[in-house]
Amino acid sequence: MSIPRRxxxxxxxxxxxxxxxxxxxxxxxxxxxxxHRAAQLFLDNLFAYRSQRKFQLHEFxxxxxxxxxxxxxxxxxxxxxxxxxxxGGFAFxxxxxxxxxxxxxxxxxxxxxxxELDTYEAQCHxxxxxxxxxxxxxxxxxxxxxxxxxxSELDPxxxxxxxxxxxxxxxxxxxxxxxxxxxxxxx
Numbered sequence: 001m002s003i004p005r006r007x008x009x010x011x012x013x014x015x016x017x018x019x020x021x022x023x024x025x026x027x028x029x030x031x032x033x034x035x036h037r038a039a040q041l042f043l044d045n046l047f048a049y050r051s052q053r054k055f056q057l058h059e060f061x062x063x064x065x066x067x068x069x070x071x072x073x074x075x076x077x078x079x080x081x082x083x084x085x086x087x088g089g090f091a092f093x094x095x096x097x098x099x100x101x102x103x104x105x106x107x108x109x110x111x112x113x114x115x116e117l118d119t120y121e122a123q124c125h126x127x128x129x130x131x132x133x134x135x136x137x138x139x140x141x142x143x144x145x146x147x148x149x150x151x152s153e154l155d156p157x158x159x160x161x162x163x164x165x166x167x168x169x170x171x172x173x174x175x176x177x178x179x180x181x182x183x184x185x186x187x
Contacts, residue, residue, distance in 0.1 A: 017074050019058070019158050021123040024087055024109040025066040034064035038098060039145045042067065045089045047153070055082045056155035059127045062145035063134065068127050070120070072158055083109045117161040 026032045033039050039062045046069070050057040054077065059070040073082050087105045094100040114120045131143035140148035147154055 017072050017158065017160070018079070019070065019072045019114045019120065019161070020079050020082075021112045021114060022069050022071060022079070022083060022086075022109055023066060023111075024083065025106045027103045027106050029065045029106075031064035032100070032104065033062050033067070033145075036144075038094065038100075041093055041097060042090050043145060045093055046086060049082075049085045049089060050155070054085050056158075058155055058157060059124050059147040061127045061130050061143070061147065063130060063136075068123075068130065070114070070123055070127065072155070079111050079113075083111075115162060117163055120157065120161050 033042055042062050043060075046057065046060065049055065055074075056072040057069065058072065059068075061068050067086075069086070071082060073079055087109070091100075091102060091104045094104060095102070112119075112123070114123065128140040128146065128148040131137050131146060132140055137143045140146065143149060
């Protein structure tokens, strides 16, 4: 079993708020999260760390053998630490409350840093449709362990996400400003 590929740049770890699509799997792809008790314990853990402001929670889905979350971590928090809270917090509580023994999780996790609005929306759609694609429900809103059902409990979408064509449009605006500068008023 290989450790998932990591995409974060260590040089940018604590520069600003950062939004990530994070995925982690249960060790051996066992369906450990398929019971209501285990899935609800995972959600309780996730929302507990959110309420402690360790991260903002925008979207999530808890599948039988893995999870996906869209979270924003702030200055001073790394994505590695946030994933440790989510995975480690659940493993600790699952051992104590459900009698499950380690290792619960596959080593590591995967993440994609999101800075553009269309990528963010695509990941939201992926999260919502995951239970539908796996034939667990017919409509995303019917899946009990998903943000598609629990919309009111989430943090709003980050405002700093750029439109998909932000950089080309910005370059075009800079060129236009250099060629035809806007008149400025001295009054």
